[in-house]
Amino acid sequence: xxxxxLPPLNSLKAxxxxxxxxxFTAAAAELHVTHGAVSRQIAALEExxxxxxxxxxxxxxxxxxxxxxxxxxxxxxxxxMRSAVAQxxxxxxxxxxxxxxxxxxxxxxxxxxxxxxxxxxxRLRIELSTSTEPVDFDRDPVDAAIRRIARxxxxxIAERFLDGRSVPVCSPAYQQQHRMRSPADLExxxxxxxxxxxxxxxxxxxxxxxxxxxxxxxxxFEQLYFALQAALDSLGVALxxxxxxxxxxxxxxxKALADPEGQVSxxxxxxSPRVSAQAESIRTLGEWLKQATASFEAS
Numbered sequence: 001x002x003x004x005x006l007p008p009l010n011s012l013k014a015x016x017x018x019x020x021x022x023x024f025t026a027a028a029a030e031l032h033v034t035h036g037a038v039s040r041q042i043a044a045l046e047e048x049x050x051x052x053x054x055x056x057x058x059x060x061x062x063x064x065x066x067x068x069x070x071x072x073x074x075x076x077x078x079x080x081m082r083s084a085v086a087q088x089x090x091x092x093x094x095x096x097x098x099x100x101x102x103x104x105x106x107x108x109x110x111x112x113x114x115x116x117x118x119x120x121x122x123r124l125r126i127e128l129s130t131s132t133e134p135v136d137f138d139r140d141p142v143d144a145a146i147r148r149i150a151r152x153x154x155x156x157i158a159e160r161f162l163d164g165r166s167v168p169v170c171s172p173a174y175q176q177q178h179r180m181r182s183p184a185d186l187e188x189x190x191x192x193x194x195x196x197x198x199x200x201x202x203x204x205x206x207x208x209x210x211x212x213x214x215x216x217x218x219x220x221f222e223q224l225y226f227a228l229q230a231a232l233d234s235l236g237v238a239l240x241x242x243x244x245x246x247x248x249x250x251x252x253x254x255k256a257l258a259d260p261e262g263q264v265s266x267x268x269x270x271x272s273p274r275v276s277a278q279a280e281s282i283r284t285l286g287e288w289l290k291q292a293t294a295s296f297e298a299s
Contacts, residue, residue, distance in 0.1 A: 007045055014027060019063060019071035023060060098142045099143065099144045099146065101130055102148070104224040108225070113292050117288055129142065144271060144272040144276075147269065147271055148267070156272060159289070160268070160269040161290045167256045167258060168239050170231055182257070183208050186212075187212055190219060191237055192219050192230050196224065243293075270282070270285060
């Protein structure tokens with residue numbers, strides 16, 4: 001069954017305006033064309049439909065029965081189109097969501113998944129900056145931040161999405177060379193320390209009651225990313241959030257010397273202020289982060 005061809009859109013626009021105003025002059029003013037252009041469009045439409053749409057009299061225009069029927073349908077159609085266009089414009093790209101992220105999490109977990117985020121939410125634009133400092137939404141020029149937390153900071157919303165508990169890891173070569181079989185063996189290992197988390201190793205060793213002799217070997221790096229690379233290069237044992245090394249452990253590039261330890265609530269979380277102009281975008285990002293984590297754990 002073939003579809004009948006619709007009249008030209010310009011003719012329908014001219015008719016809609018003229019039907020609403022019952023005046024070719026007013027319709028021309030609305031459409032920013034001449035009176036003659038509107039008159040010609042209406043005449044062409046009447047010729048195509050083989051029906052008179054207006055009664056032209058000394059007192060102005062009046063719709064015929066056919067004209068009134070067409071006016072109702074065309075007016076409703078244009079109203080629906082205007083509403084749909086307004087909704088699309090309203091849902092269009094907004095200002096970018098500014099998110100502060102720890103450098104290692106950004107490089108090893110988030111950025112490799114950004115393509116998937118874009119495909120899932122093409123209208124969500126994100127600007128990343130990196131920091132490990134506590135976030136202050138009254139001071140910092142960001143809309144949201146990802147941080148590793150044990151407790152929710154006051155005055156913010158926290159959406160936990162990724163296990164933040166730490167695990168000691170080293171390369172298989174280092175494990176074999178230095179006979180690293182249990183956490184107790186760490187008393188003689190070279191520990192890889194990060195300046196951004198100076199208390200991480202001491203606290204972990206105390207919790208496990210692993211003694212360290214004074215002057216035992218350590219290597220220090222500024223950021224966790226470099227510490228992790230040093231572990232991969234067999235320079236020692238690094239203490240790293242389990243979520244950032246699961247891929248390397250699965251692939252056999254790193255060995256975990258103990259199970260993750262710490263409060264179960266220790267996690268990477270998306271933090272945001274309680275009141276935000278970007279609340280909808282933040283909620284979308286938070287839901288996607290949890291979905292991305294669940295997809296990886298199920299793989």
